Amino acid sequence: MTHSLRRWLVLAEIVHLPAVPRLLVLTQLAFNIGFYLVLPFLAGHLADDLGLAAATVGLVLGLRTFSQQGLFLLGGTLADRFGIRPVVLAGCAVRVAGFLVLAFAHSLPGVLAGAVLTGVAAALFSPAVESALAREGTRLEKSGRLPRTELFAMFAVAGEVGAVTGPLLGVLLLTVGFPATSVAAAVVFAAILAMHWRWLPAGPGAHAGEPVLDGLREVFGNRRFLAFAAAGSANLFAYNQLYLALPLELARVGEDGALGWLFAVASIMVIGAQMPIARFARDSLGPRHALTIGFLVIAGAFALVAVLVPLTSTVLPAVTLVVLLTAGQMLVSPVVGDVTARLAGERRLGAHYGVASAAGGIAVLAGGTGTGALIDLAPASSPLPWAALAAVPLLSAAALWLITPATAVREHAPSARKVTP
CATH class of the missing domain: 1.20.1250.20 (MFS general substrate transporter like domains)
Structure with a gap:
């Protein structure tokens, strides 16, 4: 071979x-x-x-x-x-x-x-x-x-x-x-x-x-990483809409049975295209551009659904959401994992990944509650919930452009010099 x-x-x-x-x-x-x-x-x-x-x-x-x-x-x-x-x-x-x-x-x-x-x-x-x-x-x-x-x-x-x-x-x-x-x-x-x-x-x-409290102070004193984790939490928030907003949209158009094959489409995309997309992100874009473009694609997925929902009662908005959301996340996810370690200065990686994951959980909990309430209040074909969903990754794209290193140079955590022998 x-x-x-x-x-x-x-x-x-x-x-x-x-x-x-x-x-x-x-x-x-x-x-x-x-x-x-x-x-x-x-x-x-x-x-x-x-x-x-x-x-x-x-x-x-x-x-x-x-x-x-x-x-x-x-x-x-x-x-x-x-x-x-x-x-x-x-x-x-x-x-x-x-x-x-x-x-x-x-x-x-x-x-x-x-x-x-x-x-x-x-x-x-x-x-x-x-x-x-x-x-x-x-x-x-x-x-x-x-x-x-x-x-x-x-x-x-x-x-x-x-x-x-x-x-x-x-x-x-x-x-x-x-x-x-x-x-x-x-x-x-x-x-x-x-x-x-x-x-x-x-x-x-x-x-x-090393004292545990020293480690926590190091992680929570790393302001650039905390900002990155907060901005990156929109990734999990957006993914969660496959379990919240997508089924509701399919119910709106009477196509509940399409949920299974749409998830299959997302899985096939990841299995077949994740590796070449990750290489393209690394070789042609770099971390800053990959994250920014990825979140813009995710925002575009929700924005296009906002445009399409009032115009059609077909599965087109749902298909658009799944395809673009999956494409954006294939750009974002491998880069997030790598940049998290770089912003951590390659130190206390367990705690840094733990904080990043917890940030995603908080975003899902708070965002899911807000999204559900907005969907309940808005008319069935209203673009408003989808426009609000688009705003979250759009803001993250702007924040990550400012936060993410332009190159793959490793960062140093604030107290990285205090290494206990």
């Missing part, structure tokens, strides 16, 4: 990665298979099998998300202090427990416990894995083997493959029952735990022995 052909075949590229980066990328694939085995079907199980009211189902799902996003900083800080391996292993163990609880819970307290455990698990392992990926990407980039942005792009593609595969397997397992599906997901995470126990190198945390 020629080198040029391998550049277009992501699986071949992953196979040729060194052992630890390959493990981390495949981890994202397995994480999403296990996660999407269960979560798309959880609401139906709670409502149909357990007979819980819609408000209670919303409470369970909301607590799961809150327990995840709200604790990302804790997980990242623990990874910085105690090392990647123990935090990832602990997160996998907690998620195994969470899925087993969900499998056999028949009352609200048990369901709440299982949902919260699955969220806490992600808060532990996600920042740890991202920080490890950033460090491995730095090694690959310095050795001339692979730019770090491309490693983040592979990570995104692997996650998308998992997000497509998980629900397909979940549908098959649901013929046996939801408990069997949850047990299968627990088995997947037990396998992930075993793989990381065997192959993820052990080692002290990058900031073992």
